Amino acid sequence: MTTVDLISALLLAIGCFFAITGGVGILRMPDFYTRLHAAGKVDSLAQALILSGLMVQAGLSLVSVKLLLIIVFLLATTPTATHAVAKAAHLSRLKPWRAGKSK
């Protein structure tokens, strides 16, 4: 296991941990607006970590440039898509969850 493999293994492991955390978060959260956090933020972090782990593995080549493009594009669009979903939900008068009030 060279250092490159070690670094990419570490990045992949942390990225996969956050991916599964996002999955658990979107299941456990009580309300749509709280699930936005799990799906939106954790998603973009998990993809950034996993794809940068692959970039470390690929070294300086065209593959890394493509991976960087994917990372930058997803970091730009995932929050935008999450915002669009939240705005659409808010416009259709979806009430946020209140603690103590049964749904």
Add this chain to the structure above:
Amino acid sequence: MMFVAAGAAVLVAILLFLVRALLGPTTFDRILAVNAIGTKTVIFVALLGFIAGRPEFLDIALLYALINFIATLAVLKFVEYRRLG
């Protein structure tokens, strides 16, 4: 070998999102879950490219990221205005 493990973890995450997509009470939960599954698919295709040793898969992953974003916005527009025109 670690790519296969990472792929398996991403598949587990996709399954969790799929459960939320099926259970989701409101339609917006479903749209959110499908959008998240699309992002995870991008990662999974990139991992498959590394497992199979074929760098062309990254073009597919990039294209899928583009399409996933546009699809989410189109579905939202349709849900909001009942038509795409």
